[in-house]
Every structure is written in structure tokens, then in C-alpha cells.
Amino acid sequence: MISISQPEMKTQKYPTIRDVARRAGVSVATISRFLNASAPISPETAMRVKQAMEELKFTPHPIARNLATRRTNTIGLLMPDIGRSFYTPMLREIEAMASTAGYDLLIHSTSPMNSPQSRRRALTEHNTDGLLVFIDALDSDELRHLRAIGFPVVLMNKTPPDGLDFPMVTIENQTGTSRMIEHLITVHNRKRIIFLQGPVGNEDSREREQGYRLALSNHHIPFDPNLVARGCFDTQRAFDATRQLLEKNMSFDAIFTGDDDSAVGVMDALKSAGLDVPRDVSVVGFDDSVFARLITPSLTTVQSPIEQVGREAVTQLLHLIRGEASQARTALPVKLVIRESCGCR
Template sequence: MKKTTIKDIAKLAGVSKATVSRVLNGSKYVSPEAYNRVMKVIEKTGYKPSSIARSLVNKKTKVIGVLITDISNPFYSELVKGIVEVANVYDYNILLCNSFNEFKKEVEFLEILSNKEVDGIIFMTKGVTDEHRNFLRSFKKPVVTVNRKVKEFKIPNVDIDNFKAGYDATEHLIKLNHKRIAIIRAAETDETAGVERFEGYKKALDDYKVPFDNRLVMEGDFKAKSGYKAMEKFLRLENPPTAVFCVNDEMACGVIKCVVENGLNVPEDVSVVGFDDIPLASLFIPSLTTIKQPIYDMGAVAMRLVYKLIKGEKIDKEDYILPHKLVIRQSTKKRN
């Protein structure tokens, strides 16, 4: 059966192909009479316009590229949920790219998204390299970042105050009389979890006159296994920590598992604070004290911003800082 075309619709409605195109895209004025004739033919024939053809006319693909580092991490699945649900409201589709924490793959995905002519990109990469910056210089469509401020570019970034959050987590442990407070941070290439949260940790120690000990600083990769391994090293110290602040919840769960498997208890022997408040945090035993990020809202706000930019609307600022909250549960306890 022959597929109905715009030419067929125009012939049946007694109008030009240009008029049919205007009706379909709402691009220019069409008289009510011509509009009604075209719509009646479309309804009668069951015609559905090609999405590719429409994108060529509108110069819009109705697709947003989303680049993340690890979809298996509950943080990212919740973030993507916020993006997708708002995208659905705007009748946009998402092209999701998962880099598995590989810088090379991130840059490859950005080029792929550019070649796919996506209308905009939302990304939260492992870090920001010169390759990322080179891409941003050449990419002329809207970009919004989450948790990844790129200072050289006027790109909207959705985030929390990571310095203050790191400070709050550490201050909580200090107020519970802990003096040996360890941190499992991220790599220094990660401006938020690797630098800002770490700086907040150090500032809290300094403000409360708690000595900073470089032996109590370990680097993890956001996986529970890296938290476990870091805690093993802490426990081998002559004077091990009585509290540990982890820059994400998965590593905190690894820390708790290590403490228990070494014959100690949380929080009686070691207090633990995480970061993110993923669903597992409240279900873990003991339930995890953590910094709650509004993860879903961060994704939703990012999608709203990129949509505004696509529509040509002005946005009033570059930094969109959402509130965080210290959620106190069973994994922390006052030290006698």
C-alpha cells in the first residue's frame, strides 16, 4: 500500500504543499478554511508526518543528549528520572550515554551527540578535561551541567553547595566528640566530590581546632568496594579513625561492611556519614546518616533550563544551587 505524502494531502485538500507544511508545523498563518480542509484530509487518510522531515523543517530533532558516568549508581538513575519526566512534559526524547567513568568515552559520546544533531545536552562527567573544554568551544547548541561547573564558560550548572555540605557532614561528627575523622574523597579531577567537599571537611576541622591528618585521607571511586578497601587501610593505622565521612553513600556502605567484618560495630566503634541519600541509605543496617541531595529535582531543573535555552529564552543566572540537608540516622553516635 502506497504511503500517503504531503503532496497527496495537498492535492486532496486543494492547497499547496507549502500550506500543508505550515499546518503541520504551525510556522506561518493559514486561513481557517484551508486549515480545516487540510486537517479533514489528514484525519481521513490517517497521515502521520515523518519525524525526520519535520525536524528538517523545524531545525529541531526534539532530542536531548544526556551524558552520565555510571547508570548503575543510584544517584544517576534518580537524576535521569527527573530529566526524563520533565522531558516528557515538553514532548522531548532523551538519548542517554553512559561512559562507565572513562574520560575517552565521554568525549566520544559528546561528539556522537553533536553528530546526531541533538537540540541540547545535559551532562555530568567524571571531571572536566581540555577535551571537554574544546568540545564546549565548538558546540553551538544549549548545554547544561549538573554537579560540574565549567568556570571558563557561561554554562548553567545545577548543583548544591558542596563546600557547605562537606562542612556540615564533618561538623556533625565533630559535635559528636570525634577527633579522628577520616574522609574518603573522590579524585582531584572531580571539582565537587574531589575538591569542594574535601575543602569543606578541612574547613570544619580548622574551625573547631581538630588537627588535620593526611593519613586519614583516602581516595575512592564511588563504589562500595573502594570504600571497603580504604577502611581496611584506616583500620591498620596505629591510631585509626573513630569516624569516617564518605563523599557518596555507596562508599559509606562499603565502609560499614568492612568495620563489621573486622569485628567492630557501627556506630559504637566507628561513626559513618555518607552523601547523596540514595534509597539504600535508609534501608541499610544500620541506616546511614548522610547529606541529602535533591537528586530528582536537580535533573528536573536541568531539563527545564535546557528547554528554555532551546526556545531562545533568557535565563537569569548561571549557578542554580538547590538546598541540601543533613539526615541523621543510626550510623553516627556521640563518642564518650
């Protein structure tokens, strides 16, 4: 084993603004002004400062600056599982927008491995200038505290509890779902449509279920609770749920899977039971994940403008941080993407 030891790592002394000041023969205030262009300084002085900084390979210390200015130039993102690929495009947008606006992104993912304590340490009101909250289970007390001190927070896909007036950004879950269900009813003449729910308490899922019921009632189809099961937005769970439905000999002619991940599990279960999609059963998803067009049959689904959600959330957060007016609720429109799994083509 070849090993490397870091030489004098702890004893390393970085040059500070004082070292630069000494070398350039000016005061630290002048260095600070040069760094921030916060006041005019004479060209000759500027030259000397510049040279001193280069000679010393000086890099300003952001932490010290943060403490002095009481700003962090950092946006915090609290998200459920950074490992779910569905969120990735949203992450990209958030990162890009934050960066463009001069903010860094501090990400904290609420995986089972991450304790609430670690979150408390990571994302307080002190080391970010604002918080993007994208999780189902948030601590009301903490939110109330953040609201009380006027800390900028934007909620994503989640209505604020107890009327706390944080801006929220979401998508048109209900409309999107009801239109998809109506497509199944009117175009494909489906009547017994399974609805697979997401994780318990998930607001997206609840809204989608409302859309489902709305579409049924619009077409005078009675709601049948036996047609509702739980897929948890998870391939394996959705597979199991579908299996159970089949074992119970439940009769149905379509499945709204809740999300695209679930659709994969649902299709697998149907195929392994000898059923043909879409001939025997129409299958539709929600999200339009990258793989939706790649699977066979290609998946009819609802396109979720997740990038736009990311952008809009950052926009609102920047408004809050800057003390500008913000939008209480933004619901981004969705779009049906009709492919083969519903029966079209």
C-alpha cells in the same frame, strides 16, 4: 525456534505530505499549515485535509521537519553511568521537564564501552538543541567549540574549564559536609575522622574535602593526611580502603565515607573486623540513597537534592535555548539526615 520475518520492511513506502496534498486536492503548503496551525485555513479545506490524513494513516516525518526548521526539539544528556541507581531520580525529573517543555531526551552514557567517537556522532550541535553535561572528564576543546558557536550547554556538578561561561548547577557539597563533620565533633565528640575521597578529579569530592577541612579547623583539630583515603564512591573500593586503614592500625573514631554506596562497604569492613557501628566508629554518608534508611544501623547522611539539580539544569538549558538570561552558578542546598550510624538515638 520459531522465527518471524518482517515483510517488505525496506520497500515500505510511507505516505508523505505530498500524498496527503494530492488526495485532499490542495497544495503541500496547506497541509503543512494544517499540521502546524501556522496559518488560518478554511474549515472545508481543513476537513478535507483531516480526512485525507486519516485515510492514508499519515504521520509527519520529524526528521524532515527538523531539517527544514533547523530545530530538533531534543535535549541531549551526557552522563557518566546510566546504571548507577543514585542518578535515577534525577533522570526522571530531567525527562519529565524536557517532555513537558516539548523536548525529547537523547541520552548518551560514557560507559567504558562507549567511545568518544560514538559520542561525537550522538550528541553534536546538530541533532540536539542543547546539551546537559554531567561527566567529570569533558573535552575542553569540544566545550570551547560549543561555546564559540554559542551552543546551549549546561554543566552539572562541574565548574566550566578555562572560564568558559556555561551555566552550572551543583549542590552545596562544602557546607553539607562541614556541617556533618561538625555534628560528629560537637554531638558525638569524634576527633579522628577519616575522610574517604571519591574518584580522582571528582569535583563533588573535592568540595566535600574542603568542607571537611573547614570543620576541622573551626574546631581546632589539626588536619592529618593519614586520615584521608580513597573510596571512589564505590562499595567494594571503600571496603578495601577501610580494610587497609584497619590493617595499618590507624586509630580513628568516625568515617565520612564520601557517598552512601561507600558507606555500605565501610560498614561491612568495620563489622567484619569486630567493630561496632556507631559505638566504636561513627559512619556517615552523602546522598541519602534509597537504601540509607534500610540498612542496619540506618545511615546518617547528607541529603543531596538530586531531583532539584535535574530540574534546575533543564530550566537553565531552556533559558539558553530560548535566548533568555540564565544563572551562571546555582548551588542547591543540602540537608543533614540524622539516623543511627553516627550514634544518635
